[in-house]
Amino acid sequence: MSSALVKIRSERDRMSAIERRIADFVLDNAHLLRDYSSQQLADAVGISQSSVVKFCQKLGFKGYPDLKLSISEALFRADNGNGNGGSSAHTAGESTLNTSGSELWHCKTQAEEATRLINPPKALAGVADAIGNARTVFIIGLGEDDIHARAFALRLSLLGILTVHNFDLAHMTASLSAAKADDVLLMFSEHGMQPALCQLGRYFREQHGRVVTITRHSSNALRAVADVPLLVSAHDERPHIEPLLYHSALKHLLDRVFILLCEADGQRRLRLQETMARIQPLLES
Numbered sequence: 001m002s003s004a005l006v007k008i009r010s011e012r013d014r015m016s017a018i019e020r021r022i023a024d025f026v027l028d029n030a031h032l033l034r035d036y037s038s039q040q041l042a043d044a045v046g047i048s049q050s051s052v053v054k055f056c057q058k059l060g061f062k063g064y065p066d067l068k069l070s071i072s073e074a075l076f077r078a079d080n081g082n083g084n085g086g087s088s089a090h091t092a093g094e095s096t097l098n099t100s101g102s103e104l105w106h107c108k109t110q111a112e113e114a115t116r117l118i119n120p121p122k123a124l125a126g127v128a129d130a131i132g133n134a135r136t137v138f139i140i141g142l143g144e145d146d147i148h149a150r151a152f153a154l155r156l157s158l159l160g161i162l163t164v165h166n167f168d169l170a171h172m173t174a175s176l177s178a179a180k181a182d183d184v185l186l187m188f189s190e191h192g193m194q195p196a197l198c199q200l201g202r203y204f205r206e207q208h209g210r211v212v213t214i215t216r217h218s219s220n221a222l223r224a225v226a227d228v229p230l231l232v233s234a235h236d237e238r239p240h241i242e243p244l245l246y247h248s249a250l251k252h253l254l255d256r257v258f259i260l261l262c263e264a265d266g267q268r269r270l271r272l273q274e275t276m277a278r279i280q281p282l283l284e285s
Contacts, residue, residue: 003074004067005030006110007059010117010233013217021045022055026071034072038064104244107236111245112252114233118217119253127228128260130210131161132268134184138204139165140172141188142197148214148247149188152254159261160271169196176200181208189213190232190246192220201225214250230257 008023015023025045026033033041041064042049056067131137137156141149146167153165166172176185185204187197192215201211202225213226217233230253234245262269 003110003113004059004061004070005074006114007117009235010114010217011059013118013219018047018051019055019058021047022052030071030075033068036068104241107241107245108248111232111234111249115217115231115249115253116256118231118233123228123230124256124260127212127230128257128264130182130184130212130228131156131186131257132261132264134182134210135162135180136178137161137163137184137186138172138176138179138209139163139186139188140167140169140197140200142167142169142194145188145190148250148254149186152186152188152258155254155258156261158272158275159268160275161261161268169200173200173203176204176207179204179207179209183207183209184212185209186212186214187222187226189215189220189222191216192218192222194222197222198225214253216246 005027008026012020012023022041022045025041036044038052039049042052045052052064056062056064059067061067061070137153139149139153139156141147149167150165153163156163164172164175166175179185185201187201189197192213198221201213201222204211205225205227210227211225212228212230213222214230214232215223217231223229223231232246232250232253234242234249236242236245262272
């Protein structure tokens with residue numbers, strides 16, 4: 001069952017301005033919420049009590065007490081997983097130990113769950129269907145995003161899907177000149193703010209190709225040019241932890257697309273086995 005905090009985070013981008021104010025306060029002050037009444041929460045945010053009640057009901061809870069109970073249970077499970085009894089004061093050694101173990105696992109699980117919630121099965125099935133029916137799948141990622149682009153391109157190739165992978169904008173632009181209608185362009189960009197990628201996406205759509213973007217769950221320019229935007233939800237106030245959550249949730253998201261491609265066509269699974277059988281002797285020589 002999804003925790004309330006995961007649900008709030010995953011739904012935030014679709015909320016109204018007032019709902020986002022409530023969501024941000026709840027996410028930033030979750031540990032304090034058990035001592036807040038609905039009126040106190042409303043006063044803290046500067047809204048009416050009825051807005052708080054509507055916010056809870058829109059998320060699928062009966063009311064504010066139901067939401068507060070769900071958040072308290074989520075925090076209790078997290079604290080038990082951390083093994084610190086809910087205390088935020090631990091030594092540097094203890095913090096490192098927790099982060100490298102159960103706490104990190106818990107954070108990754110939450111990120112993957114939130115990412116699953118914001119990418120409905122219909123969207124993933126649409127991406128897998130577009131890739132499976134494309135003559136060519138073009139894949140690009142710049143900088144660190146190329147790590148994921150390169151890995152996914154290899155996996156598609158193992159299934160016998162023709163892929164053109166590039167991390168150079170000029171080369172990719174030249175490659176796209178040979179694109180046909182219904183080909184697919186996958187663009188990996190964590191923050192989705194590169195103007196050159198946006199231009200590339202618009203050019204590809206003019207050729208009647210399908211554009212799929214993979215970005216963070218945020219309002220970004222690249223997401224706006226996509227036919228299907230795949231979104232990754234991974235949040236943590238610690239700068240050394242947040243990228244780990246993003247990479248983990250993104251990998252899990254791509255794994256789901258890969259599985260859909262495999263399960264949709266027995267010939268792809270057969271090609272995968274045959275290709276791996278040919279590759280293995282090369283790795284062992």
